Every structure is written in C-alpha cells, then in structure tokens.
Amino acid sequence: MVGRTVGGARTLFERDAELSAVEEGLAALCDPAPGRRRGGLLAFAAPAGLGKTTLLAEVRSRAADRGCTVLSARGGDQEQQVAFHVARQLLQPPLAGATEADVRAALGSWYGIVGPALGLCTAQAAGQGAAPDPQGLRDGLDWVLTHVAVQHAPVVLVLDDAHWADPQSLNWLAAFAPRTDDLALLVVVAYRPDELPPSAEAFRGLPGRAGHRPLGLEPLTADAIGRLVRDRVGAHADEEFCRECWAVTAGNPFEAVELAVKVRDRGLPPDGGSVHLLRDLAAAAKGSGLVARLERLGPSTVRLAWAAAVLGTEIQPALAATVAGLGSQEAADCADRLRAARVLTGGRTLEFVHPLIATAVYRAIPGAIRVALHGKAAFAVLDAGLGPTAAARHLLETHPEEDPWVVHQLRAAAREILRAGAPEAARDCLARALREPPPPGERAAVRYELGCATQLLEPATTANHLRAALEEPIDDPELRDGIIFLLSQSLAHSDLLSEAAEVVAAAARTATAPRTRLRMQAEQFMWDAFRADEPDSPGRSRRLARLADRLTGRDLTERYIIGLRAWDATLRGEPTGTVLRHAARALHGGLPWVEEGRGFEVPVLVAMTYAYADRPERAEELFAEGIADFERHGWRGAHLSFGYVLLGYVRHRCGRLAEAEELARDGLRLAERVGRGTPVQWYAVAVLAGVLVARGRAAEAAELAAGYAFAAPFPAAVTFPDAQAVHGEILLALGRREEAAAELAAVGRRLDARGMRNPGWCPWQLHLALAQAPDDPGQAARTALDAVARARQFGAPSAIGSALRVAAEVIGGPRGLDLLAEAIAHLEASPAAHELAAALVAQGTALRAAGRGGAAQALRRGLDGAVRCGADGLAGTARTELARVPAPRRPSEAGPQAAPFAAPRET
Numbered sequence: 001m002v003g004r005t006v007g008g009a010r011t012l013f014e015r016d017a018e019l020s021a022v023e024e025g026l027a028a029l030c031d032p033a034p035g036r037r038r039g040g041l042l043a044f045a046a047p048a049g050l051g052k053t054t055l056l057a058e059v060r061s062r063a064a065d066r067g068c069t070v071l072s073a074r075g076g077d078q079e080q081q082v083a084f085h086v087a088r089q090l091l092q093p094p095l096a097g098a099t100e101a102d103v104r105a106a107l108g109s110w111y112g113i114v115g116p117a118l119g120l121c122t123a124q125a126a127g128q129g130a131a132p133d134p135q136g137l138r139d140g141l142d143w144v145l146t147h148v149a150v151q152h153a154p155v156v157l158v159l160d161d162a163h164w165a166d167p168q169s170l171n172w173l174a175a176f177a178p179r180t181d182d183l184a185l186l187v188v189v190a191y192r193p194d195e196l197p198p199s200a201e202a203f204r205g206l207p208g209r210a211g212h213r214p215l216g217l218e219p220l221t222a223d224a225i226g227r228l229v230r231d232r233v234g235a236h237a238d239e240e241f242c243r244e245c246w247a248v249t250a251g252n253p254f255e256a257v258e259l260a261v262k263v264r265d266r267g268l269p270p271d272g273g274s275v276h277l278l279r280d281l282a283a284a285a286k287g288s289g290l291v292a293r294l295e296r297l298g299p300s301t302v303r304l305a306w307a308a309a310v311l312g313t314e315i316q317p318a319l320a321a322t323v324a325g326l327g328s329q330e331a332a333d334c335a336d337r338l339r340a341a342r343v344l345t346g347g348r349t350l351e352f353v354h355p356l357i358a359t360a361v362y363r364a365i366p367g368a369i370r371v372a373l374h375g376k377a378a379f380a381v382l383d384a385g386l387g388p389t390a391a392a393r394h395l396l397e398t399h400p401e402e403d404p405w406v407v408h409q410l411r412a413a414a415r416e417i418l419r420a421g422a423p424e425a426a427r428d429c430l431a432r433a434l435r436e437p438p439p440p441g442e443r444a445a446v447r448y449e450l451g452c453a454t455q456l457l458e459p460a461t462t463a464n465h466l467r468a469a470l471e472e473p474i475d476d477p478e479l480r481d482g483i484i485f486l487l488s489q490s491l492a493h494s495d496l497l498s499e500a501a502e503v504v505a506a507a508a509r510t511a512t513a514p515r516t517r518l519r520m521q522a523e524q525f526m527w528d529a530f531r532a533d534e535p536d537s538p539g540r541s542r543r544l545a546r547l548a549d550r551l552t553g554r555d556l557t558e559r560y561i562i563g564l565r566a567w568d569a570t571l572r573g574e575p576t577g578t579v580l581r582h583a584a585r586a587l588h589g590g591l592p593w594v595e596e597g598r599g600f601e602v603p604v605l606v607a608m609t610y611a612y613a614d615r616p617e618r619a620e621e622l623f624a625e626g627i628a629d630f631e632r633h634g635w636r637g638a639h640l641s642f643g644y645v646l647l648g649y650v651r652h653r654c655g656r657l658a659e660a661e662e663l664a665r666d667g668l669r670l671a672e673r674v675g676r677g678t679p680v681q682w683y684a685v686a687v688l689a690g691v692l693v694a695r696g697r698a699a700e701a702a703e704l705a706a707g708y709a710f711a712a713p714f715p716a717a718v719t720f721p722d723a724q725a726v727h728g729e730i731l732l733a734l735g736r737r738e739e740a741a742a743e744l745a746a747v748g749r750r751l752d753a754r755g756m757r758n759p760g761w762c763p764w765q766l767h768l769a770l771a772q773a774p775d776d777p778g779q780a781a782r783t784a785l786d787a788v789a790r791a792r793q794f795g796a797p798s799a800i801g802s803a804l805r806v807a808a809e810v811i812g813g814p815r816g817l818d819l820l821a822e823a824i825a826h827l828e829a830s831p832a833a834h835e836l837a838a839a840l841v842a843q844g845t846a847l848r849a850a851g852r853g854g855a856a857q858a859l860r861r862g863l864d865g866a867v868r869c870g871a872d873g874l875a876g877t878a879r880t881e882l883a884r885v886p887a888p889r890r891p892s893e894a895g896p897q898a899a900p901f902a903a904p905r906e907t
Helices: 016-029 052-065 085-091 100-114 134-151 167-182 222-233 239-249 253-266 272-283 287-295 299-311 317-324 328-340 355-364 367-383 387-395 404-419 423-435 440-454 459-470 477-493 497-510 514-530 537-549 556-571 576-587 601-612 616-632 638-653 657-674 679-694 698-707 723-733 737-753 764-772 777-794 797-811 813-828 833-849 855-869 872-884
Strands: 040-045 069-074 155-160 185-191
Touching: 016 040, 016 052, 016 185, 040 052, 040 167, 052 069, 052 155, 052 185, 069 085, 085 134, 085 155, 085 167, 100 134, 100 616, 134 155, 134 167, 134 657, 167 185, 167 423, 222 239, 222 253, 239 253, 239 272, 253 272, 272 287, 287 299, 287 355, 299 317, 299 328, 299 355, 299 367, 317 328, 317 367, 367 387, 387 404, 387 423, 404 423, 404 440, 423 440, 440 459, 440 477, 459 477, 477 497, 477 514, 497 514, 514 537, 514 556, 514 601, 537 556, 556 576, 556 601, 576 601, 601 616, 601 638, 616 638, 638 657, 638 679, 657 679, 679 698, 679 723, 698 723, 723 737, 723 764, 737 764, 764 777, 764 797, 777 797, 797 813, 797 833, 813 833, 833 855, 833 872, 855 872
Parallel strands: 040 185, 069 155, 155 185
Antiparallel strands: none
C-alpha cells in the first residue's frame, strides 16, 4: 500500500527518535554478516493525525531502498468485520499472478487450510472436509509468513491503523510478533492507543526495537508547525501567523497541513491580518466543518463521498458510482471535485486522504440513508462478482425486513467464512440472518448452522441454539439427526455428560428408522462410557456386549459400537484376547479420526485398548494416523493436544519417559491455547504429572498440579489416566500417605461401583497398598493381592507384573522375593521397561536386605533400565542400594568355618 504524501512531498518534522529506531531496526535486519540478521517489532502509538501514516510511508521507502521485501497492509474502519482482511493484504501479493498449481506448490500441505482464508482458493478448491480450527489456521498463517520471511529475506511487514484490523488478523499477528527476533523479519505497526482492542494488547508490551513499550508520537512544536506551514504557503508567512496555526491545531500535523492548504487555496495573506480567520478554517477540516464544506460541492458529489465511505478502502470507482446512483461520467466529475477538495485521492482505486476524513464522512450520513447505502452496496458487490462474503459486511449493517434473499446470502457467506477458519465472523452472519428472520421452514437449519459456528467458541451457547432449533418445525430427518448429534457433543464438551447421553437416548426411543436408532444408541453408549455418575454401568455394559456381538461392522456406526465394546472390556478387565478381538473388528473397514458429524473419541478409545493390552506399537500407529489427520485438516487445538498427550501416555507406559514428558508438554502448550479449565487440559496435566512422578520429580509434579488447580472437584468425565488417581499418586510420592490413602480409596469406591476393575487401566489399588503398608501391612497385602487377581484376569503381562511388584513390596520376606521373581518374568515379556527396572531395583534391595546373593546383578540391571527410561529418581535409588551391597570376599579371606555360608560371587 503506497504511503500518502502531503502537498506532493513527504514531510517529517521532529521525528528523529522514531527514525533512529527505524534505522536501527533496518540495520539489524539487513546486516550483511552471515547469521547476523535479526528482526523484531517496532510499534508506534499516537492519536489520529500525528503522522503515523507518513512515518510508515518513510519506513516503506527506506526498506525498499535497502532492498527489503515490503509487505504492507492497513486496517479499515469499515473492514473490521471482514475476516482476514489484513492477512490477505499482507500475504496475497507474494503469490499474485501465480497459477493454482504454483499456489498449491508454494503452500504445500497448508493449501487447503490457509488458501480460503487468504482468498487464494475457494472452499471447493480447498477440498471437502471439516473447517480448520482457529489455532490450526493461525499455525498455517505462521508457516506462510515464516516461509515468505525465509524465501524473500530481509522482509519488512508494515501495518497501519492496526486498531482497525480485523480480529482474526490482529490476533494472529500479535501472537506471531514474538517470533520475529528469530527471523529476518521486521514488523512495524502503528495504531491509536485508545482504540486498540483488548485482543491486541500484546502490541503494547512486546519486546522489540522500541524496548518493552511502543514509541509514542508527540504533537509538533510551534517551530515545526511553522516550517510545515511555510512549506505550503511560502517562506513569507510571518511568525504571528505560524504560531496561531500551531495554537489552533494543537500541534497536529495533519490538521496543520489541511489548514495551510486552505489558506493557500483561498489566497489569504499569511500574516497577522488573517489570524482571526484561522480557527474557522481549521474547523472546516474536520467534523461538522468538513461536512459543511462537502455539502457545498453539490448533492451528487456528496452521494459519491457517502458511497466511498460505506465501501471503505481500495474503492473501485465503478462500484462507488453504482452505490451512489450516478452515471460513470458524472461520478468521474464528482471524484475530481473530491480530489480537489482533498477528500479523496487515487485514480484506479479511490481512497480517503486521511482516515479522519473517512470517519467524519461516514458518521455524517443520515442513519436511514446509511442503511440504504449498505443495502445497495451488498447488491453491487454481488453483481460485480465479489461473492457473498464481500456482501455480508454490508448486510450486517441493514435492518431486518424478512427478506429470504438476505438470509440466503448471509448463510452462504457464513459457510465460506467458516470454511476459511473464522467461526466468530460466521457466527455474526448467522445471528444476523436469524434476526431477519428466515422463513419458518429454514429457521431450524439456520439455528443448526449457528450452532456449528459456535461449537468451538461457546459449547454452552451452542447447546442453547440447538435446543431452540429442535423446537422449530423440521421436515428433513437428516437435519434433525444432525442437530441432535451436535447437541449431544456440545453438552458433553461442556462437562454435561448425563444430559448428552439423555439427548441421544430420547432420540433413540422415538426413532423409526433402524439405522438412525442404532446411531443414537452408539452415541449414548459413548457418552455413558465417559460418565462418572452413570447410574447402571454394569447394565449398560451387558447391553453393549449383546448388541456389539451381533453386529458385523458393515458401516461406521456398527464399528463405533464394536470399538466401544473393546474399550468397555478393557475397563472391566476382561481377558486381553477379548479386548483385542473387538478392537480388530472395529478397525476392519476403517475407523477415521476426522469424520463430518462425528467425534474422535471412539478412535482414541480403540487406540488406547491396544496400549493397555501391551500392544503399544499398534497404539502408536493409530495415534500417528490420527495426528496426521488432525494436522491435515488444520485441527491444531484440542484435537491435536489430545493426540500428543495420549501418545505421550503410551510412551510413559513403555518407559520412554523423556519422550513422554516432551509430548505431554507439547500437548499442554496446545491445551493452553485452547483455554484453561478445558477437558484436554485435565488430560495433559494428569499425564505430565504422572510422568514427572515416574521420573522422580514429585515436587515438580505437585507444583504443576497446584498451578492448574488439579484437585477436587475432579471432572465429571472418565479420564485416562484417572485424574483423581494421579492426584493420589502425587500425594503418595510426597510422603503424605494418609491423604493419599483417602484419595485413592475414594477412586476405588467410584470405579468398583461401575465395574471398572482393571488395574492395568487405573492402578489405584497399587498406590493404595503402598500408602497402607506402613500402618496396616495386612490390609495393604489384601489390597495388593486383589489387584494381582484382577490383573491376572485381564492377562496383560505389564498389568500382572506391576501388581506383583507392589504385592511383593508390601508383603516382603521370602514370599515377597518369590513374587518379585514372578513379577520380573512377566515384565520382561511386556513393553513396560520402567516397571521392569523398578521391579529389578526392588529385587536387588530385597536380596541385599536378606543377605542373599544376586543383589548387585539385579540392581545393576535395574540401574541400566532406569537410566534408559529417564527415571532419574529410580536410578538414584539403585545407585544408593548398590553402594550398600558388600563387596564379595576372596576365598583366601574366608575362614574354614565360613566357606559353607559364603554368598556366591557377584557377576
């Protein structure tokens, strides 16, 4: 975007500090030394008229002179509702003129995600599938801008009037700005500080070339205003005249230039005799004075100015003429008069000389006329082939009139906008369509679409929209089913699982089509499986088993039910052969992670059945497929967070603790971007805390839990690992045994009542036995041995070995050693490397305490395993115990009577 000039030349007075900061930034950006280039952020904040735009024009000029690639954009008062308006200005030009094939090649896998948002392809060209989530789209825009910065370095990104940028672009740039120090990219923004929206507060405090705060532009001094005035009216302007110009404009350079130009155009002498006229002339440059001056240009010229103000920035003359109701020649004559009056500038595209003028003209349009002009603009942009999204911002400004055409256009715009990844803007379009209102037969559909737009933003509000949709007349059974499914998902994501289950249960009872009833039953089984307050869990399990056993898996609904059967069998500790058989049946024919109208819960549950059944390699394959699907569709919020967190949990169970911690932290970072207190955050904290405990960092785990309020009340949903059990494990690791025992016993009461008896899934009994052992060893032994029996029923070697290890520790003595030997045999046949290392260390410790041979060998094996797993605490224990093992005595040192009792030599 070309910077405006004043009087044919760009003039900057008293901006030495700002230009010095610009030069410093450009010098660092263009450093010729290899590896020395660095970018940053420069922010300029000042009220209107103090020269921000002129300063940014100078930035662009100096950057171009240094050979930089310049990306430029400007926010617009009328374009704030146009999603990604600023992002398109910035990122379209580097790809302008490229063929679709070239654009696809340039964007790679991000084509279908960012293409619609940047206007580089239509939603149809991007391909079918669900829309990207906002975080996924931001990640895609990050990639595109980073790619441009690397390929076209050094790059200067200039954003003027950032306070008027659309929220989607502004939020993205505010989040991206901290990364500029690592790129050859200098971001320069200017805004009015009192109008910057809360979502962009980061621009006020980001570190950059300006330090930790933006640079403010001060009003000009009397001397500077005097020089500026003399540049316009001549060097003969006397001191009294120039000082009065400064006084009436309060040092505002825009107002001073406008005042000087009016003095010159009227031929007034710039001396004391004209001083009394200056205040009225200055008032004519803004507000009501500007409006009065505009009216003197004639009604046709006023209409063109109004049309231009409604259209916003980069105004097409033909479009403005249509909105104003003028012929092409009359419109051209009016545009000439507006240029002469310094209201408009430009040729092929028109633009207001200054945003202050645009705002004053727009606000001066009488309300009824302004609404009518927006209506005409909507028709005009559609006739010009600019599409419903371009028309939507105008339709949002019109009054409801029960016009089906308006509803149709707003719905079409919402679909485009939602596919582009801006659910907030789509929500606004649909909310306005609902106020039109739609014809009775369309109201349910509009409410459903509104629910789809708000699902990621406000699940509780989504539920309200969908309940209202069900109260409308609905002729289409598929629409009704879609509303019910989305309503149940929204309730579940709002932690209202019982309501979610009841919604689909009621629909199943009244469904007449068998396949619809089966789909509703599948959804009910799923939400019931996650409910912590399910009233009849064993009964539901029996019903699920009977239904799943007679299904063949011929379609996705049947495979979902079979997958839920596999998960239910896991929770209840049925034999692993049963679990794996049902899991394989569910996967036969495909179980997609991304499917329109369905959640990803069942594929996750099936993947986890393999992890608990000691088939982690298959679980990892399934999670890799799911994560790839999420990334391909631009789902980089809660979905991707779940993928990383649970993949980390699988690696935790295999003893790959360092990798597990990294994945859990990545998942937690993604969960942070989704929002605090969300279900995915509970999962992330639970998994990370468990990994930290396993690594011997209990204090860090406790600090993490406290920082995220990871304590009672726990979620209403069943989680894995169980959140309350993890909390009890943390308490135990901290030595707070009584609190741990109470917490873990509560977990047992809750899960046993539901028939969830698999210690391989939730080892609450193992931790409880360890908490009980010092005070009540008998009870601890009974608790541990019950866990052993349950683990044997499930049959996974890792579950049996872990239970045997704990039983051995609480029982002790010769029996304990026998149990440890058996535990090690099972764990050596399992993928649970960390559990095996713990059992070996426990065996070595017990052998040493009993004065028996083999202690050092077991401890060395345990130490090696702990080190490989990254279990630093366990490794420290092993080293301590090894140091306590007495060195073997040589035969010559043993007396005649000692030989029969000497321990075997350690190897």
